[in-house]
Amino acid sequence: MTLTKKSYVAKSVEKMRPSGIRKFFDLAATMEGVVSLGVGEPDFVTTWSVREAAINSLERGFTSYTANAGLIELRTEIARYMADRFRVSYSPQEEVIVTVGASQALDIAMRAIIDPGDEIIVVEPCFVSYAPLVELTGGHAVTIGTTGETGFKLQPEQLEAAITPRTKAVLLCYPNNPTGTQLDREDLEAIASIVKKHDLLVIADEIYAELAYDQSHTSIASLSGMRERTILINGFSKGFAMTGWRLGFTCAPEEISRAMLKIHQYTMMCASTPAQYAAVEALQNGMADVESMKKDYRQRRNYMVQSFKEIGLDCHLPGGAFYVFPSIQSTGLTSEQFAEALLLEEKVAVVPGSVFGKGGEGYIRCSYASSMSQLQEAIKRISRFLEKQKRSAV
Amino acid sequence: MKLNEKEVEILEILQKDARFEAVDIAKMIGTSETEVAETIRRLEEEKVIVHYATLVDWAKMDNFTGVTAMIDVKVTPKRGVGFDEVAERIYRFKEVSSVYLMSGVYDLSVTVEGQSMNEIARFVSEKLSTLDSVVSTTTHFQLKKYKHDGKIYASKREDNRIVVSP
Numbered sequence: 231m232t233l234t235k236k237s238y239v240a241k242s243v244e245k246m247r248p249s250g251i252r253k254f255f256d257l258a259a260t261m262e263g264v265v266s267l268g269v270g271e272p273d274f275v276t277t278w279s280v281r282e283a284a285i286n287s288l289e290r291g292f293t294s295y296t297a298n299a300g301l302i303e304l305r306t307e308i309a310r311y312m313a314d315r316f317r318v319s320y321s322p323q324e325e326v327i328v329t330v331g332a333s334q335a336l337d338i339a340m341r342a343i344i345d346p347g348d349e350i351i352v353v354e355p356c357f358v359s360y361a362p363l364v365e366l367t368g369g370h371a372v373t374i375g376t377t378g379e380t381g382f383k384l385q386p387e388q389l390e391a392a393i394t395p396r397t398k399a400v401l402l403c404y405p406n407n408p409t410g411t412q413l414d415r416e417d418l419e420a421i422a423s424i425v426k427k428h429d430l431l432v433i434a435d436e437i438y439a440e441l442a443y444d445q446s447h448t449s450i451a452s453l454s455g456m457r458e459r460t461i462l463i464n465g466f467s468k469g470f471a472m473t474g475w476r477l478g479f480t481c482a483p484e485e486i487s488r489a490m491l492k493i494h495q496y497t498m499m500c501a502s503t504p505a506q507y508a509a510v511e512a513l514q515n516g517m518a519d520v521e522s523m524k525k526d527y528r529q530r531r532n533y534m535v536q537s538f539k540e541i542g543l544d545c546h547l548p549g550g551a552f553y554v555f556p557s558i559q560s561t562g563l564t565s566e567q568f569a570e571a572l573l574l575e576e577k578v579a580v581v582p583g584s585v586f587g588k589g590g591e592g593y594i595r596c597s598y599a600s601s602m603s604q605l606q607e608a609i610k611r612i613s614r615f616l617e618k619q620k621r622s623a624v
Numbered sequence: 625m626k627l628n629e630k631e632v633e634i635l636e637i638l639q640k641d642a643r644f645e646a647v648d649i650a651k652m653i654g655t656s657e658t659e660v661a662e663t664i665r666r667l668e669e670e671k672v673i674v675h676y677a678t679l680v681d682w683a684k685m686d687n688f689t690g691v692t693a694m695i696d697v698k699v700t701p702k703r704g705v706g707f708d709e710v711a712e713r714i715y716r717f718k719e720v721s722s723v724y725l726m727s728g729v730y731d732l733s734v735t736v737e738g739q740s741m742n743e744i745a746r747f748v749s750e751k752l753s754t755l756d757s758v759v760s761t762t763t764h765f766q767l768k769k770y771k772h773d774g775k776i777y778a779s780k781r782e783d784n785r786i787v788v789s790p
């Protein structure tokens with residue numbers, strides 16, 4: 231009798247594939263002199279006054295748990311901020327939950343609404359954790375691939391076609407990681423009307439809402455009839471340059487918020503206390519810094535798009551976040567081949583579009599959360615790489 | 625003078641780093657290289673752009689002995705010309721690197737650079753305090769430069785981010 235070793239790992243976890251980003255990280259991390267366009271977080275350090283607020287809270291000994299949903303001062307500031315910036319109104323007592331990053335916000339949102347077998351529509355290319363999160367919760371991720379021809383905007387017909395009787399919710403992320411695509415009010419209205427027609431929920435990951443460069447961000451929850459069917463995910467990581475603090479939040483109608491809070495209370499208790507004090511300061515006095523970072527990002531975005539065009543890579547102008555998503559189809563390489571060769575030959579790290587799901591093949595994600603001098607160096611190297619590719623092709 | 629949005633943005637970029645070239649600035653703000661070059665030329669001509677210089681951390685040089693003093697100067701303003709005349713008499717000295725008219729308990733803030741404390745002491749007693757309208761001076765010597773014109777000297781900042789992240 232042969233004994234095969236029993237696996238203690240859950241089948242649902244065994245099934246999960248490791249993120250494709252990991253592979254590039256492992257490769258790039260061993261190399262010297264890499265210029266990285268692969269970073270999904272701001273290059274700015276958190277504003278000093280915000281850091282100081284956290285230090286101050288520690289000096290004063292605020293080291294205990296907060297309320298499960300977060301400090302009421304913070305929730306009040308969040309509600310005020312959401313109303314001022316995005317014209318959506320939530321009760322700080324009942325409808326705002328402070329979470330450990332947008333990541334945990336996404337997790338409690340999924341767990342609060344998914345029954346086994348429920349279908350969640352995930353619009354790709356997208357942030358790598360959406361589909362795994364849905365599957366972990368026992369749901370089924372139904373993916374739609376957007377394309378470069380439409381600037382990676384979700385088309386209403388695509389959404390309509392993906393809906394089945396089992397569809398529970400649509401997960402949207404605008405401004406988008408990895409494409410930078412932003413939807414304007416009209417685009418959102420078209421999607422909202424389908425969502426309402428089929429009585430669906432929307433999970434709206436608006437973590438990049440502060441980083442919208444051409445017009446201010448429209449939250450889907452602000453459209454008529456959408457507030458009661460939207461779970462807003464937002465946080466401090468991107469716009470406020472606070473990734474390492476791990477602080478995000480949800481805004482959702484009372485019934486859903488109560489459900490999310492149950493999960494949050496048993497799995498997390500509350501978000502980090504010093505980080506919450508820092509976030510209060512960020513919302514009260516940090517907006518000018520957000521604006522100034524945004525101005526820098528906008529200049530870099532323009533620089534990257536124009537430079538890619540000049541060196542022969544097609545690139546749509548992304549409305550937000552800090553990514554450009556140029557097409558590398560003219561090289562005849564797959565996005566993974568391109569990214570690997572670029573890293574080995576010219577030491578520039580980018581992320582192949584294919585890791586972000588359907589529609590990503592043929593593109594690379596380039597983050598411009600780096601200094602202008604780094605971006606200039608990256609463009610120089612990519613240009614040299616493309617020349618070499620062209621020469622070896624003839 | 626009214627400056628438009630593009631002009632302001634060009635100035636902001638150059639103020640951060642004067643070595644940005646017109647071709648890159650053009651890409652950053654979405655206009656043509658010739659327009660940027662032309663705008664910069666005009667702003668230089670109109671003295672909105674006063675000068676381009678380099679921030680040097682002289683303290684890094686072995687045997688560097690130079691000193692900088694900030695002097696609070698009280699003066700009696702002259703009828704008709706106010707503080708301008710005495711300010712001009714002061715800023716003409718080549719030792720003087722800046723002169724500001726201030727609100728508060730004194731009138732002019734004068735920065736003086738010299739090779740030694742002695743040299744500055746001589747400048748204050750022989751040149752500055754002997755001016756007719758100067759009533760009093762208080763001299764403060766700088767001991768160490770931590771931050772100057774928005775730049776942190778001896779900055780320890782490095783990029784600690786992981787190379788590739790979602």
Ligand SMILES: Cc1ncc(COP(=O)(O)O)c(C=O)c1O
Nearest residue numbers: 270331332333357407465467790
């Ligand atoms: C679209 C998107 N959602 C959520 C997150 C996670 O954010 P947080 O760091 O706040 O957990 C990221 C981070 O990369 C993201 O790009």
